[in-house]
Amino acid sequence: MPTEIEWEYAARAGGAPTTYAWSGEFMPRGKPTANTWHGRFPWENTDPPGRDRTTPVSRFPANAWGLVDMIGNVGECTSSVWTAVHTAANASEPDHDPCCTPHTGNCRSMRGA
Numbered sequence: 001m002p003t004e005i006e007w008e009y010a011a012r013a014g015g016a017p018t019t020y021a022w023s024g025e026f027m028p029r030g031k032p033t034a035n036t037w038h039g040r041f042p043w044e045n046t047d048p049p050g051r052d053r054t055t056p057v058s059r060f061p062a063n064a065w066g067l068v069d070m071i072g073n074v075g076e077c078t079s080s081v082w083t084a085v086h087t088a089a090n091a092s093e094p095d096h097d098p099c100c101t102p103h104t105g106n107c108r109s110m111r112g113a
Contacts, residue, residue, distance in 0.1 A: 003080040011071060013064035021063070021071050034060050034072030 002010065011021040018024045022033045035055040039046035054073050062068045070076070 001077065001079040004078040004082050005080070007070075007076060007078050010065070010067060011063065013067065015064070032060070034069075036072040 008017070008021075012018070020026060020033075022028070026036075027033070037045065037047075058068045060068070060072075063070060
């Protein structure tokens with residue numbers, strides 16, 4: 001299983017960090033680039049009927065490395081906790097727990113949901 005930093009790197013096909021793996025824009029040219037949640041997660045889903053479930057594999061374009069479905073559709077788990085800064089210095093010891101609860105910090109990042 002990849003670390004969170006490895007997953008981010010692969011999702012961006014080695015490109016520079018952006019807000020979304022494909023660019024800084026959620027829906028470039030008004031078109032979705034992944035099956036992502038619309039609305040307030042997890043209690044409000046504003047997708048129209050028929051678009052509120054998983055999609056077939058490869059429905060959206062592959063990234064520059066040919067990887068598909070790195071974002072959205074289902075959650076992708078990683079072997080390390082989430083960190084906002086992806087550098088070698090913090091690759092093994094991120095400074096906070098991604099789970100938003102005050103416990104031991106043993107949660108792992110769940111990506112793409």
